[in-house]
Amino acid sequence: MKIVVCISHVPDTAAKVSIGENGKTIDPKDVAFVVNPYDEYAIEEALKTKEALGGEVIAVSVGTDANKETIRKALAMGVDSAVLLKDENPRDSLSVAKALAEEIKNQGAELVFFGKQSVDYDNSIVGQMTAELLGYNCVSVAVTFQLEDQKIRVEREIEGGREVVETFLPAVITAQKGLNEPRYASLKGIMAAKKKTIEEKEAAPCQNHVEVVKMKRPTPKQAGKIIGNDASAVPELVRLLREEAQVI
Amino acid sequence: MVNNILVYIEQRNGQIKKASFEAAKVGADFASKFGSQVEAIIIGGDVEDLEKISGYGVIKVTHYKNSDLVNYSSSAYGEIVANHAIESKNNIIVFSNTSMGKDLAPRISAKLDCGIAMDCTQFEYDGDDILASRPVYAGKALIDVKINSVKKIFTIRPNVFATGAPVDGTAEIVVNELGNLNLKTKVVELKQSEGKLDVAEADIIVAGGRGLKEANQFKLVEELADQLGAAVGASRAVVDAGWRPHSEQVGQTGKTVSPSLYVALGISGAIQHLAGMRSSKYIVAINKDADAPIFQAADYGINGDLFEVVPALIEEIKKLKSN
Numbered sequence A: 001m002k003i004v005v006c007i008s009h010v011p012d013t014a015a016k017v018s019i020g021e022n023g024k025t026i027d028p029k030d031v032a033f034v035v036n037p038y039d040e041y042a043i044e045e046a047l048k049t050k051e052a053l054g055g056e057v058i059a060v061s062v063g064t065d066a067n068k069e070t071i072r073k074a075l076a077m078g079v080d081s082a083v084l085l086k087d088e089n090p091r092d093s094l095s096v097a098k099a100l101a102e103e104i105k106n107q108g109a110e111l112v113f114f115g116k117q118s119v120d121y122d123n124s125i126v127g128q129m130t131a132e133l134l135g136y137n138c139v140s141v142a143v144t145f146q147l148e149d150q151k152i153r154v155e156r157e158i159e160g161g162r163e164v165v166e167t168f169l170p171a172v173i174t175a176q177k178g179l180n181e182p183r184y185a186s187l188k189g190i191m192a193a194k195k196k197t198i199e200e201k202e203a204a205p206c207q208n209h210v211e212v213v214k215m216k217r218p219t220p221k222q223a224g225k226i227i228g229n230d231a232s233a234v235p236e237l238v239r240l241l242r243e244e245a246q247v248i
Numbered sequence B: 001m002v003n004n005i006l007v008y009i010e011q012r013n014g015q016i017k018k019a020s021f022e023a024a025k026v027g028a029d030f031a032s033k034f035g036s037q038v039e040a041i042i043i044g045g046d047v048e049d050l051e052k053i054s055g056y057g058v059i060k061v062t063h064y065k066n067s068d069l070v071n072y073s074s075s076a077y078g079e080i081v082a083n084h085a086i087e088s089k090n091n092i093i094v095f096s097n098t099s100m101g102k103d104l105a106p107r108i109s110a111k112l113d114c115g116i117a118m119d120c121t122q123f124e125y126d127g128d129d130i131l132a133s134r135p136v137y138a139g140k141a142l143i144d145v146k147i148n149s150v151k152k153i154f155t156i157r158p159n160v161f162a163t164g165a166p167v168d169g170t171a172e173i174v175v176n177e178l179g180n181l182n183l184k185t186k187v188v189e190l191k192q193s194e195g196k197l198d199v200a201e202a203d204i205i206v207a208g209g210r211g212l213k214e215a216n217q218f219k220l221v222e223e224l225a226d227q228l229g230a231a232v233g234a235s236r237a238v239v240d241a242g243w244r245p246h247s248e249q250v251g252q253t254g255k256t257v258s259p260s261l262y263v264a265l266g267i268s269g270a271i272q273h274l275a276g277m278r279s280s281k282y283i284v285a286i287n288k289d290a291d292a293p294i295f296q297a298a299d300y301g302i303n304g305d306l307f308e309v310v311p312a313l314i315e316e317i318k319k320l321k322s323n
Helices: A037-053 A067-077 A093-107 A126-134 A187-195 A231-244 B018-034 B050-056 B074-088 B099-112 B215-228 B236-240 B271-277 B306-322
Strands: A002-006 A009-011 A033-035 A056-063 A081-086 A111-115 A137-148 A151-158 A161-168 A171-175 A198-202 A210-216 A225-228 B005-009 B038-044 B060-065 B092-096 B115-120 B122-126 B129-136 B141-147 B152-156 B172-177 B186-192 B204-208 B231-234 B261-265 B282-286 B300-302
Touching: A002 A037, A002 A093, A002 A126, A009 A067, A033 A037, A033 A067, A037 A056, A037 A067, A037 A111, A037 A137, A037 A171, A056 A067, A056 A093, A067 A081, A067 A187, A067 A198, A081 A093, A093 A126, A093 B099, A093 B115, A111 A126, A126 A137, A126 A171, A126 B099, A137 A161, A137 B074, A137 B099, A151 A171, A151 B099, A210 B115, A210 B129, A225 A231, A231 B282, A231 B300, A231 B306, B005 B018, B005 B074, B005 B099, B018 B038, B018 B050, B018 B092, B018 B122, B018 B152, B038 B050, B038 B074, B050 B060, B060 B074, B074 B099, B092 B099, B099 B115, B099 B152, B115 B129, B115 B141, B129 B152, B204 B215, B215 B231, B215 B261, B215 B306, B231 B236, B282 B306
Parallel strands: A002 A056, A002 A111, A056 A081, A081 A198, A111 A171, A137 A171, A225 B300, B005 B038, B005 B092, B038 B060, B060 B172, B092 B152, B115 B152, B204 B231, B204 B261, B261 B282, B282 B300
Antiparallel strands: A009 A033, A137 A151, A151 A161, A161 B186, A210 B141, B122 B129, B129 B141
């Protein structure tokens, strides 16, 4: 079975974010980029599925040459090959999904994994959109995944619990933290990754519907008051919460 | 062009979610801006108090009903909402940014080939254009986005938009009983954490971090949460250490939350944690380390030993409740 895992290239979550000169995106200078953390769970699940059932795992990413660094990490974890769908211009989520859907169709992949969201724009929508464009079934925010005879059983996280969802191939699954423990790339894996191919293609052209007008800093919060240094401050804290904040 | 509005109303176990009333109010605000009308759609089995939606300016509610639709089905719900949106010719669709809304809204965007803005926290207008403001990088920055397609979808962050008091109004309720459904994705079981509030929905959150020293000390967090009717949250450090489940994690690789009150116990305030909770209305920090970054975000702080302060706080809340 052909399995595709879609990955994105994002700033490390520990990075401070400053706004770039264009006023619309972050300034990437001095920012370390990593594999989107949720994509690591997607990669791991794709590899585990291949190990259990056979087949191959192909990573697909939309972006620029900078994404190659991230793609290499996926290859070092054990992904067999990769496709970079190139576009120098920013794309909205639906445009990304359209490029991915076309490539997944070309590949004839029946099972597709995504991270549940990218930690840059935090939309959590590209997986579901791609599934819709392909006419594939889809379960998002998966914390367990089982596949047997084309049938899929997934637990997805919802508010205050989980939904146990049954569906079937072809399908798109988006991975939540907790789905598995992503493996580290071994030295052998890192060496092997250097020999694996990253096929480069132009991403299918399409028009964005969503336009970023400007990026802003959040209103800075004024540092509050330190009420005290021990338990004697508790009555005053409770009074403030009741009378000033009126939240309890 | 008349920008009529469609609001997606979410039910779980036959009850309308609070966040859906917020979505209805946002829809009504759009309608008064554009001089248009707002209608609502709900999918499920029996639903309690459906007429309550009238109180938020909605003139018509269409209830798609079938006993197989009591639980969410991404395939069936997606088709019903998309078909309704096309037939009813509504240009603006509003969802809540809940786990259902996040799953459903992007499917509609793909089906209708239109733009979508997720997790909006504020709306402004530039002439007839809606500028939607939404947090990115888990709240380290915000972007204003404009949707250029005729049809537009917005999902709104729960707990951010006030509903105000319900107004007088009577919405027409249309029940559309659906025949046999072929569910391609189907919820076969719901596993609910009994009586546990989720951080994403809670009005008060009590969260704990490394400062609690060991997993079983989290009972302090749980007890305070219990007294306040709050949800329990956790920092990434304690989730990664296996003390708490990931569903409780607040921050950039956990949940982004905006409760009225966030109480941080023994949490230093790493950048990815602050990003996830800084939009809380009030923040209380209890921490031994005077230099902990959490104090920069806190409205009220106690710079002391949480093992002394928290039991005293629990007693004080108990006292308050018994008066």
